[in-house]
């Protein structure tokens with residue numbers, strides 16, 4: 461019989477990937493489900509990027525690349541960081557991976573020893589704690605509630621620091637809340653980090669370009685360039701360029717860290733896809749209108765979702781400044797009964813009620829480490845946003 465390692469046994473499956481499968485299974489069984497769990501753009505990759513990939517394939521760019529990534533792509537990324545964030549960053553400080561996720565994975569694999577602590581503000585992207593645990597680290601989860609806009613405060617960070625703290629993970633714009641840290645908020649956190657030189661900061665900026673409130677999502681290292689010698693920027697092509705399936709992400713940081721991540725990649729995936737990398741060069745150096753158009757489109761969907769749900773008594777709406785999710789508070793419904801007589805005790809119960817009775821799939825706040833909330837994605841098509849939001853409103857009204 462199969463023996464599973466204790467590491468693998470301790471790992472939870474990704475909640476969002478699990479939800480995708482549940483929806484696919486229900487649909488295969490003939491059910492009509494509105495899917496508001498999706499964590500990726502529903503639009504196709506822009507045509508000029510696809511064209512670039514086709515040309516690269518035709519030109520024979522179909523071989524292994526260096527483990528750090530193609531020089532042309534590393535250069536394009538370094539120039540993007542210089543242009544957009546004013547960072548003094550060379551191509552040698554960049555590593556390309558199979559999505560941002562691989563870079564987060566290899567970073568923790570390369571830097572954590574058993575008992576090392578990683579500070580993760582909650583709610584968090586579902587994968588951080590599990591990747592930390594897999595590599596022997598201890599996630600230190602800090603609940604960041606609605607009162608601080610779901611953001612970590614300097615006092616909370618200070619209180620969490622121990623001699624074993626290795627990393628702080630900051631994700632702005634945030635999945636699942638859409639929260640975007642302001643310059644002042646980042647400065648406050650930077651002050652704490654300066655007092656504790658042993659802590660590194662991982663800034664996951666994958667939703668950077670999906671920002672809706674006429675603000676630009678700032679990077680911690682832009683606000684505090686002095687911290688760039690112990691910071692790792694994580695970013696990628698998935699969300700801004702609708703390129704989730706191409707699996708291209710990147711990290712930027714100090715040479716010694718980048719070099720060890722490159723070594724890890726050399727012994728895991730060898731390199732990211734050559735064709736994907738060629739497409740990423742086109743995406744980063746080509747016309748950027750596709751990015752602002754996508755952001756405008758998500759913003760319209762966000763506003764429509766907020767409009768439909770704003771009338772629903774009991775739902776606590778938090779306007780997301782970025783990313784493409786609404787993190788809705790449902791405390792008022794805990795303890796309520798469904799028309800079928802079931803009691804709603806948790807946000808997971810609420811999400812199952814929505815799936816069974818309203819035929820809308822959403823993710824529960826428990827998966828993101830802060831309850832009771834639901835995460836509703838507005839990366840779904842406009843008719844799904846419309847129908848799903850209305851069905852949720854009706855389902856809330858049917859609870860007693």
Ligand code: PLP
Pocket residue numbers: 499558559560561562585631634635664666695696697698704707708709
């Ligand atoms: N970081 C956050 C906050 C995400 O939401 C995601 C994807 O959902 C990722 C990283 C991973 O993105 P990639 O497709 O580049 O692996």
